Amino acid sequence: MLAQMRKGTLQYCVLALLADKERYGFDLVRSLAETDGMVTSEGTIYPLLSRLRRDGLVETTWRESTSGPPRRYYRLTKAGAAALAAFKGEWGPFRDAVDHFVERKS
């Protein structure tokens, strides 16, 4: 159950991380993994990134790196920003509603 919720919300966490700046895969994955409980195995982010790219929610550019081979940077598209905004609009009330019941002190 929680695994399914995590899976469903993970893509919005990725979109949110890309909202302020573009990031390359390794950077993105490490940022997600820093927060406990979000990612169990880092490698599973890459299929998601591939899917988001194909759905047009993110786009990618290769950039030279000073420390090694070129990196593929991910950036939010207009559609990605819209999807993120729509999710935020629903997530707040939903989270509050769940909290209202499960955090209620008797």
Add this chain to the structure above:
Amino acid sequence: MSTTPDKLVERYLKHLEVELDDLPRDRRREIVDEIAGHIAEARAGLEHESEADVRNILEVLGDPADIAEEARERFEIRPPHPMQPFKPGWMEVAALVLLLVGAIVLPLFGWVIGVVLLWVSTAWNVRDKIIGTLFWPGGLGFSLFLLLFAASSSLSGSGGDACPVQPSTAPETDCVSSGGSSSSTNVLGIVLTTVVLVTPIITTAYLAYRLRRQPASAVA
């Protein structure tokens, strides 16, 4: 130092590639490339790389099977069917047996039933089915019938006006023109006998072989 960390990474990526086998090629490439890049970035960040470091990197990335499962879910690709290895059923076995010797047990009909089963079965493709039908109509039964017919007609003498294999082979001038040299007729007879007997056996063996190969082509 040793090349063990490189070997570990190589093995991991190969494993991942195999696990992602049922994904479209460009997506498989993209995911494998990105993960290879991730590993390279993680290794570049290490001060003194040890084998344990590399093992940790791979462990945190996760089991290739899990990554592949995630990919299938994200791309809505159905997981490989658990029954994938194709098990030839009674129908395929019956088809092969009847095609080969059905006409001996049950003249004509035995073979016809074999052909029907051959075409009904999903185990063979159309090309195989055509081959199975045309080589050799009637199977060994018809071959034996031809040989018996040839033997009896050559016994009854009159050298040559009965063509032993007329119904099923291209017109043989040798056969029609009476009184060619008997040695060439003999050689021809032996060749035709061999062809007539061996063709249905080869075809049956080919169909059985295609049956074994089927899982690979069924997946593709």
